[in-house]
Amino acid sequence: MVLSGVKAVFFDLDNTLIDTAGANERAVQEVISLLKNAYQYNEEEGQFLCERYHAKLLLESFDPSTVNIDDLRILHWEEAIEETRHSATCKNMAAECYYLWKSTRLQHLKLTEETRCLLTDLRKIAKLLLLTNGEKHVQWEKIEACACRSYFDAIVVGGEHREEKPSPSIFRYCCDLLGVQPQDCVMVGDNLDTDIQGGLNAGLKATIWVNKAAPVGRKENLVPLPDFTIHSVLDLPNILT
Structure with missing residues:
Protein backbone atom coordinates (compact mmCIF):
# COMPACT_ATOMS: atom_id res chain seq x y z
CA MET A 1 0.00 0.00 0.00
CA VAL A 2 1.46 3.34 -1.03
CA LEU A 3 -0.91 5.23 1.28
CA SER A 4 -1.50 3.82 4.74
CA GLY A 5 -4.02 4.92 7.35
CA VAL A 6 -6.68 5.97 4.84
CA LYS A 7 -10.09 5.89 6.52
CA ALA A 8 -12.17 7.54 3.79
CA VAL A 9 -12.04 8.11 0.05
CA PHE A 10 -13.93 11.00 -1.54
CA PHE A 11 -14.83 10.51 -5.21
CA ASP A 12 -15.85 13.05 -7.82
CA LEU A 13 -18.60 11.85 -10.18
CA ASP A 14 -18.35 13.38 -13.67
CA ASN A 15 -15.48 12.05 -15.79
CA THR A 16 -14.09 10.30 -12.75
CA LEU A 17 -16.55 7.51 -12.03
CA ILE A 18 -18.75 8.01 -15.09
CA ASP A 19 -17.90 9.10 -18.64
CA THR A 20 -19.92 12.30 -18.77
CA HIS A 108 -25.29 6.57 -21.25
CA LEU A 109 -24.22 7.61 -17.75
CA LYS A 110 -23.34 4.22 -16.30
CA LEU A 111 -20.91 2.74 -13.83
CA THR A 112 -18.92 0.05 -15.57
CA GLU A 113 -18.84 -3.39 -14.00
CA GLU A 114 -15.13 -2.87 -13.28
CA THR A 115 -15.88 0.37 -11.43
CA ARG A 116 -18.62 -1.32 -9.41
CA CYS A 117 -16.20 -4.05 -8.36
CA LEU A 118 -13.57 -1.46 -7.46
CA LEU A 119 -15.96 0.45 -5.21
CA THR A 120 -17.16 -2.76 -3.57
CA ASP A 121 -13.58 -3.79 -2.78
CA LEU A 122 -12.48 -0.37 -1.56
CA ARG A 123 -15.45 -0.13 0.77
CA LYS A 124 -14.03 -3.12 2.65
CA ILE A 125 -11.04 -1.02 3.74
CA ALA A 126 -12.39 2.55 3.89
CA LYS A 127 -15.55 4.62 3.95
CA LEU A 128 -16.56 5.96 0.54
CA LEU A 129 -18.19 9.31 -0.16
CA LEU A 130 -19.37 10.80 -3.44
CA LEU A 131 -18.70 14.56 -3.64
CA THR A 132 -19.97 16.24 -6.79
CA ASN A 133 -20.39 19.89 -7.76
CA GLY A 134 -23.35 21.13 -9.76
CA GLU A 135 -27.02 22.04 -9.68
CA LYS A 136 -28.71 19.60 -7.33
CA HIS A 137 -31.51 18.47 -9.68
CA VAL A 138 -29.07 17.78 -12.51
CA GLN A 139 -26.58 15.93 -10.32
CA TRP A 140 -29.19 13.77 -8.61
CA GLU A 141 -30.55 12.77 -12.01
CA LYS A 142 -27.05 11.57 -12.93
CA ILE A 143 -26.68 9.74 -9.61
CA GLU A 144 -29.97 7.93 -10.15
CA ALA A 145 -29.13 7.18 -13.79
CA CYS A 146 -25.86 5.44 -12.91
CA ALA A 147 -27.41 3.68 -9.88
CA CYS A 148 -24.47 4.36 -7.59
CA ARG A 149 -26.12 5.12 -4.24
CA SER A 150 -25.50 1.70 -2.74
CA TYR A 151 -21.73 1.93 -3.23
CA PHE A 152 -21.27 4.92 -0.92
CA ASP A 153 -21.60 5.63 2.77
CA ALA A 154 -22.69 9.17 1.92
CA ILE A 155 -23.39 11.38 -1.10
CA VAL A 156 -22.86 15.15 -1.06
CA VAL A 157 -24.06 17.36 -3.92
CA GLY A 158 -22.40 20.77 -3.90
CA GLY A 159 -25.45 22.56 -5.23
CA GLU A 160 -27.25 21.78 -1.97
CA HIS A 161 -24.67 23.68 0.08
CA ARG A 162 -23.55 27.27 0.50
CA GLU A 163 -20.13 26.45 -0.97
CA GLU A 164 -18.90 23.80 -3.40
CA LYS A 165 -15.47 22.34 -4.17
CA PRO A 166 -12.79 23.70 -3.80
CA SER A 167 -14.04 25.40 -0.63
CA PRO A 168 -12.71 23.74 2.56
CA SER A 169 -16.15 24.04 4.15
CA ILE A 170 -17.73 21.30 2.03
CA PHE A 171 -14.79 18.98 2.70
CA ARG A 172 -15.15 19.60 6.44
CA TYR A 173 -18.84 18.78 6.10
CA CYS A 174 -17.94 15.51 4.37
CA CYS A 175 -15.46 14.60 7.11
CA ASP A 176 -18.03 15.31 9.82
CA LEU A 177 -20.59 13.24 7.95
CA LEU A 178 -18.30 10.20 8.00
CA GLY A 179 -16.80 10.87 11.43
CA VAL A 180 -13.23 11.16 10.15
CA GLN A 181 -10.45 13.74 10.15
CA PRO A 182 -9.15 15.44 6.96
CA GLN A 183 -5.73 13.86 7.42
CA ASP A 184 -7.38 10.43 7.16
CA CYS A 185 -9.03 11.12 3.78
CA VAL A 186 -8.07 11.22 0.12
CA MET A 187 -9.80 12.98 -2.77
CA VAL A 188 -10.07 11.34 -6.20
CA GLY A 189 -11.14 13.46 -9.15
CA ASP A 190 -10.42 14.67 -12.67
CA ASN A 191 -10.52 18.43 -12.08
CA LEU A 192 -7.38 20.19 -10.82
CA ASP A 193 -9.24 23.39 -9.91
CA THR A 194 -12.02 21.79 -7.85
CA ASP A 195 -11.07 18.26 -6.81
CA ILE A 196 -7.32 18.61 -6.33
CA GLN A 197 -7.26 22.22 -5.15
CA GLY A 198 -10.16 21.46 -2.84
CA GLY A 199 -8.39 18.49 -1.29
CA LEU A 200 -5.28 20.60 -0.76
CA ASN A 201 -7.31 23.48 0.71
CA ALA A 202 -8.95 21.11 3.18
CA GLY A 203 -5.68 19.50 4.29
CA LEU A 204 -6.57 15.99 3.16
CA LYS A 205 -4.03 13.19 3.43
CA ALA A 206 -3.62 13.04 -0.35
CA THR A 207 -5.12 14.09 -3.67
CA ILE A 208 -5.35 11.70 -6.62
CA TRP A 209 -5.83 13.19 -10.07
CA VAL A 210 -7.58 11.10 -12.72
CA ASN A 211 -6.07 12.24 -16.01
CA LYS A 212 -6.83 10.15 -19.08
CA ALA A 213 -4.76 12.27 -21.44
CA ALA A 214 -1.26 13.11 -20.22
CA PRO A 215 1.42 10.51 -19.40
CA VAL A 216 1.43 9.51 -15.74
CA GLY A 217 4.45 10.92 -13.96
CA ARG A 218 4.61 14.25 -15.78
CA LYS A 219 4.24 16.92 -13.11
CA GLU A 220 5.78 19.98 -14.70
CA ASN A 221 3.52 23.00 -14.93
CA LEU A 222 0.72 21.35 -12.93
CA VAL A 223 -1.04 23.88 -10.71
CA PRO A 224 -2.19 22.73 -8.27
CA LEU A 225 0.09 19.71 -7.97
CA PRO A 226 -1.68 16.43 -7.06
CA ASP A 227 0.03 13.87 -4.86
CA PHE A 228 -0.69 11.11 -7.37
CA THR A 229 -1.79 10.94 -11.00
CA ILE A 230 -3.58 7.93 -12.51
CA HIS A 231 -5.17 7.25 -15.90
CA SER A 232 -8.37 5.76 -14.46
CA VAL A 233 -10.05 5.09 -11.13
CA LEU A 234 -9.34 1.44 -11.90
CA ASP A 235 -5.69 2.21 -11.10
CA LEU A 236 -6.53 3.14 -7.50
CA PRO A 237 -5.63 -0.28 -6.06
CA ASN A 238 -2.00 0.49 -6.95
CA ILE A 239 -2.16 3.28 -4.37
CA LEU A 240 -4.75 2.27 -1.80
CA THR A 241 -4.54 -1.53 -1.49
Missing part, protein backbone atom coordinates in the same frame (compact mmCIF):
# COMPACT_ATOMS: atom_id res chain seq x y z
CA ALA A 21 -17.93 13.65 -21.72
CA GLY A 22 -18.63 10.51 -23.72
CA ALA A 23 -22.33 10.62 -22.83
CA ASN A 24 -22.46 14.27 -23.88
CA GLU A 25 -20.95 13.41 -27.26
CA ARG A 26 -23.52 10.66 -27.85
CA ALA A 27 -26.28 13.11 -26.93
CA VAL A 28 -24.93 15.71 -29.35
CA GLN A 29 -24.87 13.19 -32.19
CA GLU A 30 -28.52 12.31 -31.53
CA VAL A 31 -29.50 15.98 -31.60
CA ILE A 32 -27.59 16.56 -34.86
CA SER A 33 -29.43 13.61 -36.41
CA LEU A 34 -32.74 15.13 -35.31
CA LEU A 35 -31.78 18.52 -36.76
CA LYS A 36 -30.78 16.99 -40.08
CA ASN A 37 -33.79 14.70 -40.43
CA ALA A 38 -36.56 16.93 -39.06
CA TYR A 39 -35.36 20.49 -39.52
CA GLN A 40 -33.22 20.44 -42.68
CA TYR A 41 -29.94 21.32 -40.97
CA ASN A 42 -26.66 20.22 -42.47
CA GLU A 43 -23.87 18.63 -40.40
CA GLU A 44 -21.96 21.88 -39.99
CA GLU A 45 -25.01 23.81 -38.81
CA GLY A 46 -25.94 21.07 -36.38
CA GLN A 47 -22.44 20.93 -34.93
CA PHE A 48 -22.30 24.71 -34.54
CA LEU A 49 -25.69 24.80 -32.82
CA CYS A 50 -24.63 22.14 -30.30
CA GLU A 51 -21.36 23.94 -29.66
CA ARG A 52 -23.27 27.14 -28.90
CA TYR A 53 -25.45 25.22 -26.45
CA HIS A 54 -22.41 23.71 -24.75
CA ALA A 55 -20.83 27.16 -24.43
CA LYS A 56 -23.93 28.38 -22.62
CA LEU A 57 -23.76 25.44 -20.21
CA LEU A 58 -20.19 26.36 -19.30
CA LEU A 59 -21.28 29.92 -18.46
CA GLU A 60 -24.49 28.90 -16.71
CA SER A 61 -25.22 30.82 -13.53
CA PHE A 62 -28.63 31.12 -11.91
CA ASP A 63 -30.62 30.97 -8.69
CA PRO A 64 -32.29 27.52 -8.52
CA SER A 65 -34.89 28.88 -6.11
CA THR A 66 -36.28 31.14 -8.84
CA VAL A 67 -35.42 29.33 -12.09
CA ASN A 68 -36.31 25.82 -13.23
CA ILE A 69 -33.23 24.15 -14.71
CA ASP A 70 -35.17 22.48 -17.53
CA ASP A 71 -36.76 25.79 -18.57
CA LEU A 72 -33.38 27.50 -18.46
CA ARG A 73 -31.74 24.90 -20.65
CA ILE A 74 -34.58 24.98 -23.17
CA LEU A 75 -33.87 28.71 -23.35
CA HIS A 76 -30.20 27.90 -24.02
CA TRP A 77 -31.31 25.81 -27.00
CA GLU A 78 -33.61 28.58 -28.24
CA GLU A 79 -30.75 31.07 -28.15
CA ALA A 80 -28.35 28.64 -29.82
CA ILE A 81 -30.86 28.01 -32.63
CA GLU A 82 -31.32 31.75 -33.16
CA GLU A 83 -27.54 32.28 -33.22
CA THR A 84 -27.14 29.51 -35.81
CA ARG A 85 -29.76 30.64 -38.30
CA HIS A 86 -30.18 34.26 -37.18
CA SER A 87 -33.94 34.01 -37.12
CA ALA A 88 -36.73 33.51 -34.61
CA THR A 89 -37.05 29.97 -33.37
CA CYS A 90 -39.83 27.68 -32.21
CA LYS A 91 -39.91 26.86 -28.50
CA ASN A 92 -41.19 23.37 -29.34
CA MET A 93 -38.10 22.70 -31.44
CA ALA A 94 -35.83 23.91 -28.64
CA ALA A 95 -37.63 21.70 -26.12
CA GLU A 96 -37.36 18.70 -28.47
CA CYS A 97 -33.59 19.23 -28.77
CA TYR A 98 -33.18 19.64 -25.03
CA TYR A 99 -35.13 16.58 -23.93
CA LEU A 100 -33.46 14.39 -26.56
CA TRP A 101 -30.04 15.63 -25.40
CA LYS A 102 -30.94 15.13 -21.76
CA SER A 103 -32.47 11.65 -22.10
CA THR A 104 -29.67 10.38 -24.33
CA ARG A 105 -27.02 11.67 -21.95
CA LEU A 106 -28.65 10.08 -18.90
CA GLN A 107 -29.06 6.81 -20.77
